[in-house]
Amino acid sequence: MLGSLHGFKILDLSRVLAGPYCSMILGDLGAEVIKVEAPGGSDETRKWGPPFQNGVSAYYVCANRNKKSITVNLKEEEGKEIIYKLVAQSDVILHNFKTGTMERLGLDYNTLADINPRLVYCSITGFGETGPYKHLPGYDFIIQAMSGLMSITGNSLSGPQKLGVAITDVLTGLYACISIQAALLERSTSGMGQKIDLSLYDSAVSSLVNIASNFLMSGENPKRLGNTHANIVPYQSFKTKDGEMVIAVGNDHQFMRLCTVITQPHLAKDRRFATNPDRVENRETLIPILQKAFLQKNTAHWKQTCQDEGIPCGPIQSVNELISDPQLQSREMFIAAEHPTAGNIHMIGSPINLSRTGVQYKQHPPNPGEHTQEVLTSIGYSAEDIMNLLKRNVI
Structure with a gap:
């Protein structure tokens, strides 16, 4: 059985959570995902812990299965040349560098669209690529504070509270998936790719749904209601x-x-x-x-x-109780995989259930550069080329 997105190639230059979560979903659905990091590994979540299992962090594991990993020095011309060759064969490129970084690296949309006009280019930033905040870094906690989410979370005694997970990263990752698939669907008609400009801030504000609607209709600032509901009782x-x-x-x-x-x-x-x-x-x-x-x-x-x-x-329920919930067990929401370093690792499964082209778990969350030689060979580099690039710290 082939996944729904079999045949699509995703070049993922993102790190931490929003971008990797998006590309993991695309990978679960059958797309080929190549994760690009700097030599040695530059996704910060590899070091976020404890807990670690044989040096592999639980945080990194949660958003990086079904990907191949290559390491490339994007500041070197030969490194950029590797990306250009991969872009020529890719359907999507995904990144979450700060606004202006990809332009400085020579990896901006216009440059890459010249190489591959069918390319879908997805940019995830804290505040978007336009507006007065466009150069500010975006962290989930900051976005939760600024977006109004914290102002409505908690109760009158607790004061503002953040959600227990990095929800704006998760939401933005989901919006990125929707946007990428919409652009690929449109491309089947027009033959052209396009740029996607997503921000954590916009995504967080969109999640206010009925709370924002209440304010827009009444003009009354919403109160923190804790575990109660603004519009429904009990x-x-x-x-x-x-x-x-x-x-x-x-x-x-x-x-x-x-x-x-x-x-x-x-x-x-x-x-x-x-x-x-x-x-x-x-x-x-x-x-x-x-x-x-x-x-x-x-x-x-x-x-x-x-x-x-x-x-x-x-x-x-506590998370401990959740793991043994018979409903979730029957839905196969908890999975395991063998990892070359960590050994047997446990992960949350995908909630997506398709009757013919369901998700598959083919690839463990990769070690840094685990597939560099394989990927470079596939785009024409010889063993000698690869060795020379390795010696010069290009890969």
């Missing part, structure tokens, strides 16, 4: 007798069934709580009533009872 976490869970009541009928489950059916008929707008207005009265009820029994009881009645409910 839609939040509750403590139980032995833990915590989340109830997500999406309509009035579900609320009526919830009231029956907690043996307080009269609440659904109370004018203060009968409709969702009523419940939002009177949440300070309703929530303590519900919380008192949920404290009477354990999480497993409420999970089963609510699910039996069609009320969205789930326990707040």
